[in-house]
Each structure stands twice: as structure tokens, then as C-alpha cells.
Amino acid sequence: MGTKSSVTLGLDIGGTKLKGIALKGRTQILKEISIPSRANEGPNEVRSAIKDAIKLFQEAEIPFSSIGIGCAGSVDHHRGVVRNSPNFADWKNIPLKDWVELDFNVPVSVENDAKCAVFAEWKVGAGEGHKNVVLLTLGTGIGGGLILDGRLFRGATGTAGELGHFSIHTEGLPCPCGNRGCFERYCSATAVKNQANGISPKDVFSKAGIVPEYKKIIDEFIYNFQIALVGIANVFDPEIILLGGAVTDGLSIYLEEISHHVKTHAFPAVGEKVTIKTTQFKNLSGSLGAAHLALELLQ
Ligand SMILES: [Zn+2]
Secondary structure, eight states, rough: OOOOOOOOEEEEOOSSSSEEEETTTTTTEEEEEEEOOOHHHHHHHHHHHHHHEEEEEETTTTSSSEEEEEEEEETTTTEEEEOOOOOSSTTTBBBBHHHHHHHHHHHEEEEEEEHHHHHHHHHHTTTTOOOTTTEEEEESEEEEEEEEEEEEEEOOOOOOOOOOGSSSSSTSSSSSSSSSSBBBHHHHHHHHHHHHTTTHHHHHHHHHTOOOHHHHHHHHHHHHHHHHHHHHHHHHHEEEEEETTHHHHHGGHHHHHHHHHHHSSSOHHHHHEEEEEEOOGGHHHHHHHHHHHHHHHHO
């Protein structure tokens, strides 16, 4: 490794932002960038945003030898194709790997964004040393990543771990995925914002003590969150469940209450073992994991 450069770029393409880092070694972040992802303007605009992001590293004269990309949606990591992504306009079988390799002439890997996040937290963050790690990103939607028996779990099509679409109310709210009552309809940043007439989740959480309407929204959030977490704990039997994404800061004061509920409602052995905590790298987990996966997949 590293005849030309030991620096890898990690890009995390979300519904609104494109975040990037230049990673040296396992943990040294040389530079961090964040620009609009333009995901609602179609694939070509996202391609331009990716070029703009990578150019920022070139302008800073950071030589890199590979690029890892994390993107929301169902990803075929063998081909580096994003099959579809609910929060991205007109995305169908987008060949991200080919595009970026053509534009920059270095090897590129592509993986789902939450899989990248769990990979980073497992390799060098809050999940380090564990064999079974579940990560949930509570943002525009809810993403999920799974480390099971000491490896990243992808499933038959690479879509495993879409925990936001774990249905918690069979007759519940309809979801764009086609199912009803999906977890992300109740516990994503979008769900909180919709219930609070557009008020940000941060404000809803911080003012729940003084605004009764917000208290009710948070109470229901916690109720639904606990239902999902008990199910997830029982299905995967993880040592640790990590929470990341925009809602996590507000949620942290309820973490003890949520942990207690999961520990007392999951299978006894599962409840006794599992720990629930926030991610170490917060909004950098995705880009850091994209870089780590590039190192693993391309070297
Ligand atoms: Zn769904």
C-alpha cells in the first residue's frame, strides 16, 4: 500500500449534503469538506457535485490513490452501482464507480452509506472490539448497518440492514418503499419535523420540557423507538447498538430510559448483553467508513 500515496478519499453522498474526508492511515483526517449533494436535481448534478468535492482535495494538494463512496440506497458493491435511492431524484442503476474512475483515474469503491458508517465505527470507533454491531442513522430516513459475527453483512442483494423499513405498525403510515408502518415513518428527523409542522427536530427535542405539544411528539417517538429497538436487539443479538444522525443529539438525554426498556423487554440474555450508545464519529462515520471500505476492497 502507498507507493503513490497512502491517502484515501471518503465521500458520503446524502439527500442534502455531500461530505468528504481525506484519510491517511487508519484515523488521521487531513481535510474535511461539505457541499450540497444536489440529489434532488438528478444524477448528472450529483456527478458534478462529486467532481467539485474531489477538486477541493486536489486544490489543497492532497495526493490520493483511491476513493471510497457511500451513498444512500440499494448498492451493488461488486459493480459499484446504486440501483435506487428513495431520497434521490431519478436514480436508477447509477454507475457511480465507473463515473468517478473515468473522471479521476483512480480505483473507486461504492457502498451503502449506513454500511460505511457501521464499518468505520466497528474498525476504529465506538464498536471496535465487538463482533456484532448494529448501527442506525436517524436522518432524512433511517439507515441501518450490520456487523454480524465479525463481518459486514450485506445479504443476497447487498440491501440487508435496511432497518428503517422494519415495520412496527402493520396498519400504520404508508412508506415510499411500498410497505406500511415502517420505523422511519415514526423516528426519522423527517417524521419529527412533519409532526411538528416543520419545526426542526433539534428544537422539538430541546423544548419538549416546556411545550406540551412537543412533549407528546417526543413521548410517541420514544414509544416507537423502543418497539423497534427491542425487535432489532432480539433479531440480531448485538453486543452494541450505535445511534447516529441528526436526531441523535436530542435523543441522548433519553438514552438511559431507552436502554432500560430494551434491556427489560428483549430476550433476557440479549438484554443483559446489549449496550446502546451514540456513534463516535457522528456525521463523519459515513465518509470515514467509505474510505476504510475502499482500503479493504481495493488494496
Ligand atoms: Zn418503508
